[in-house]
Amino acid sequence: MRRAAGVSGSQLSHYFANKESLVRAVIDWQAESVLGFHRSERFAGFDTIEAYQEWAAFFVVSGRPFENGCSLGSLASEIVKTGLDVRDDLTLT
Template identity: 40%
Template sequence: MALTRKGQATRERIVAAASRLMLDQGVARTTVEDIQGAAAVSPSQLYHYFPGKNAVVLAVIEHQTGQVLDAQCQGLDKLDNFDALGNWRDLMVGILTATQCVGGCPLGSLASDLSESDPVARVQLANAFQMWESLIHDGLTRMQERGELSPSADTAQLAVALLAAVQGGLLLSQVRRSPDPLIKSVDTMIDHLRTLSIS
């Protein structure tokens, strides 16, 4: 459905409010009434844009995917050497430090909440992580093309490992309220990549 500028702004306000609530208190504990109150919309307004809570959840995943990947692109779009890899690591640590390690990864939180209870949401989240993985893979491939990594390095496998290191590091940093786990996990992967560099 085509939306007016005002309608698009209302829809975005609903999604932003739902995102905050679902990340703060969990998807299951967030009610439609909670979303209405936080977005300052009536029931008829909310149901004009979304047929139900499940539709809001999918819109929240799309919203958070955009937010996370936009931030990641600031580092990964320029990834083609080890200095750029370090800059990407510093970007993530900076974002984590600015939030005092509260909240962890929005996509990771949603995946933990939804993967076993909502198969449609799980597929959408899997696609989101695949896009993130592809950004890393593209950067590692550029490094390989520049001669920074050995031609025999499996950039697809390395991209999965690096994303897993990021996700695990973010989770432990959230629990420990310290960026150290993210720093150590990503640095360990970077050290491994250096062993695959061409001297």
């Protein structure tokens, strides 16, 4: 993880008390990234069928749903394997 982030262990321990707190921060960041996008002004409401069609067309045309799968689902499947007690964090996102 440190190598992928390009940081030292002391840098990680300065900001995160333990592995669980780091994982929780990753969950929060990823959830906010995904949800923030969907809550943006562009997709602010699905009050008409046209608004829903615009949202669906964006994803089909951009190819986003096919790139790497669901980013939150992928994150959850990897984190569950760690045995950390963060399942509640994953379900609340």
